[in-house]
Amino acid sequence: CKPAAHDLRQRIYRGHGSLIRLAGVKISYYHDEDKIMLSQTAEYALRAVLYVAEHGTDRLVQVTEMAAALRIPRNYLSKTVHALVRAGVLLSTRGKSGGFRLAVPADRLYVVQVVAPFGSLGEERHCLLGRAQCRDRTACAAHTKWKLVADRVAEFFRETTIAELLQGAAVPA
Numbered sequence: 001c002k003p004a005a006h007d008l009r010q011r012i013y014r015g016h017g018s019l020i021r022l023a024g025v026k027i028s029y030y031h032d033e034d035k036i037m038l039s040q041t042a043e044y045a046l047r048a049v050l051y052v053a054e055h056g057t058d059r060l061v062q063v064t065e066m067a068a069a070l071r072i073p074r075n076y077l078s079k080t081v082h083a084l085v086r087a088g089v090l091l092s093t094r095g096k097s098g099g100f101r102l103a104v105p106a107d108r109l110y111v112v113q114v115v116a117p118f119g120s121l122g123e124e125r126h127c128l129l130g131r132a133q134c135r136d137r138t139a140c141a142a143h144t145k146w147k148l149v150a151d152r153v154a155e156f157f158r159e160t161t162i163a164e165l166l167q168g169a170a171v172p173a
Contacts (some may be wrong), residue, residue: 042118044072044080049089049114053106053162060099080118087117106163115157 047070051143052061061080081100084090089109090100101169102109127134128142136143 017099038091038115039119041076041080042115043092044070044077045084045089045118046111046114047072048077048081049084049102049109049162050165052090053102053109054092056101060093060097060101062099083117084114088114089114089117106166107161109162110155110158111160111162111165114162148170 021071050064051070053065055061055065062076063074067077068070069083070077081090082092084098085092085103088103091103092098127140128146129140131138131140134143135142136147
């Protein structure tokens with residue numbers, strides 16, 4: 001059952017819940033061993049960009065405001081959003097009334113662009129059964145199914161826009 005867009009945004013902002021469910025596997029930004037995850041910095045970056053996309057359409061959004069709303073340490077978030085500026089995801093304006101806004105419209109900004117500056121998205125898969133050599137030619141029992149899931153996860157990040165997440169449209173049927 002797809003949550004309402006507002007509920008999805010609140011869950012992402014506050015770090016509660018997961019982004020999507022693919023092939024029965026929860027794609028989450030929590031730091032559990034049994035889930036595919038983003039680094040904490042990538043999670044914060046995604047939450048910050050979603051916040052800016054929603055609240056910064058007609059104004060600049062300040063780090064202090066974001067940090068309070070998202071419950072992220074201000075200094076950590078400041079470093080994260082400046083990395084997003086360097087990556088071309090956000091634009092910044094200095095000064096007392098300065099802040100951040102999206103560098104491109106939310107409907108042309110893909111999730112991969114937001115999280116990529118903070119690490120890989122699991123392009124280098126590790127064997128679920130712990131084998132050192134687990135490739136298509138020397139596959140373990142889980143390899144084929146896991147490869148399909150990992151490919152769908154990568155597809156989600158490549159093909160889902162920030163606008164779709166804000167609308168709740170990125171949750172596949």
